[in-house]
Amino acid sequence: MSEIIKHIEDPVLDIQKLSIAYNKDKYAVTDVNAGIKRKRVTAIMGPSGCGKSTLLRAINRMHDLYSNIVIDGKVFLNGEDTSELSAIHLRRKIGMVFQRPNPFPTMSIYDNVLAGYKLNGIRLKKTQRDEIVEETLQDVTLWDEVKDSLLKKGTFLSGGQQQRLCIARALAFKPDVLLLDEPTSALDPVATKKVEELLIKLKKNYTILLVTHNMSQAARISDFSMFMYMGELVEYGKTKDMFINPLDKRTEEYLTGKFS
Amino acid sequence: MFKSEKITKIILYASSALIVLVSAGIVLSLMNGSIPAFKEFGLKFIISNDWNPTEGKENYGALPFIAGTVITSFIAIIICLPLAFSTSLFIGEYYRGTRLAGIVGTMVDMLAGIPSIVYGLWGFYVLRPLIVDLGLSAQGYGIFTAGIILAIMIIPYATSISTEIIMMVSSELKEGAYSLGATRKDVIFSVIIPNARSGIFTSYILAFGRALGETMAVTMLIGNTNLIPRGFFDTGNTMASVIANQFGEADGLKLSALITIGLLLFVITGIINGIGKLIIKRM
16 A cells, blocks of 8 residues: 655654755745655656756755755754754765766775765874775775775776765765765666665665666665656655555656656 | 869868968078078077177177076966966856856956057056066066066966866866865865866966067066076066067178077977977877
């Protein structure tokens, strides 16, 4: 039996009445309310332009970088109002992975993993650094592939390896939440499969919020799904329920491929 | 139909050929004109600092002018560097896309449009008296004054190329750094500068190349003495300014010596620009 989720007990993230506009009158996201379940994969899907990436980027306040974006509503991280935190602190607690792999081309693989520490001016002992690099690369199943070339530039890796390196970079800080914005859209099927397997493995320790335009990806790896359409959160429920028995007509039409 | 195609082709070929001919012609006539001086002095021309046009004792060496050119250009690039660097970050990153950046960018571009003679005039009536008032030199002429004017003249070149390079650093990389909790300053120093480094460096090389060849403003301010400058406020001459100053009354061996200086200047700026373009291509 499907149901629209109204309430999640002890959510990591709690999105309340969130609206986002790129121009004063043009809302990309309207009045989204949702709690995000701890240590689960939650997928946000919908056709392009539905506001799913815009919603994701509001969570670590990436919109702060662009002055013309207007945001109403609140996002709470573990009960704390994120707008009261400094964006710098907030982003250390929330990792982000982007559509196209973007390892820093001037840094080695080793330094890419530690980029968060370096950028924030946090000094570590060599042993600590080595430990974090090995542990994090193990976590993203990249260690065996790169352990002999840690000092090479990250851009020498294949696309899929680069993307896993970017996930490592985001995880090195042990964030509370990992945001992924269509992380496999630039990858081939084999690399995509590896990233998907990795995400399933990672949910043991991390809360994952995944934007995807790929329904079958959402079906394969997510526990909960949101369907967005024209800036509105149309439906939010357990992935299994939603795919079998969508409640809203628009969700059903999307899932059955009537539009994309 | 075919005929117009043919005519178009002929026009394109003819124009390109003409340009190739003109530039080859310039190089050839410079080489040809420099033959007498080369025959007389050989490579000593480059290392000799004697410039004596007295008939019978004629002797010409380019070293004072090579030194003057290199020193003024270095003064210029050293003054230009911090200003152009900060301005390009201001326009290309900090206030990118804002009206303020637009205004500053336009002002910088305007600097590039001011004719050399106007810079010279301004230097003569404003900068030179200022140097005198500050007690730096008696008459205000010299390599330092010329260097400052050169710096102002090359700032727009260094700034506009650096700005473009800085703006080319992908927003994906910058967002990647921001998402890790980086501040604006961190992003500038850890992402933008490392990624734009070689391009920024190139912009200074190209600006340096421009400084080497600037003529009019330098000629009006450098003091025009044929000696190697010994201090910052000494007078001197650059390769370009000695030609501008003396070509009118020159003939025979002296004219050939000036042409040789011109050829040398051409080769040096050519090499500098070549290096700059090579680095840009490699990026």
